[in-house]
Amino acid sequence: MQLVQKTLVRLGGGEVEDRWNKTHCDRCGKKVDQGKGIYADGGFYHQEPCWEEQKKDIIKAYEWDEYKTFREPNITCPYCGYGDSDSWEYSDDGEEIECGRCEMTFECERVVDVTYTTVRKKD
Numbered sequence: 001m002q003l004v005q006k007t008l009v010r011l012g013g014g015e016v017e018d019r020w021n022k023t024h025c026d027r028c029g030k031k032v033d034q035g036k037g038i039y040a041d042g043g044f045y046h047q048e049p050c051w052e053e054q055k056k057d058i059i060k061a062y063e064w065d066e067y068k069t070f071r072e073p074n075i076t077c078p079y080c081g082y083g084d085s086d087s088w089e090y091s092d093d094g095e096e097i098e099c100g101r102c103e104m105t106f107e108c109e110r111v112v113d114v115t116y117t118t119v120r121k122k123d
């Protein structure tokens with residue numbers, strides 16, 4: 001269970017905005033009706049269509065090649081580059097994973113490097 005931390009952001013005019021109590025969409029700037037908004041990727045959006053469009057932009061902005069997500073210390077999303085070890089629910093190899101940021105699903109292979117350490121026997 002993760003604590004949701006309330007973050008206050010100081011805006012340009014010295015005004016303090018509560019990030020978890022937003023009323024206007026970060027993408028189109030229009031008011032969001034109750035229950036129609038989504039907090040995602042550090043912002044607040046109309047679930048439809050703004051967040052859907054925002055996700056497409058996030059994915060478009062990330063240029064993936066296979067080396068960027070090859071044997072990374074964290075599971076890294078091949079669609080947006082998001083990698084945060086705390087945010088993944090991951091159990092087994094071959095499972096589809098949904099990105100906590102762009103919500104795309106992808107396959108993940110866990111690579112375990114086995115190493116051996118040997119020492120001389122004590123006399």
Ligand SMILES: [Zn+2]
Nearest residue numbers: 025028046050
């Ligand atoms: Zn919007």
Ligand SMILES: [Zn+2]
Nearest residue numbers: 077080099102
């Ligand atoms: Zn992603």
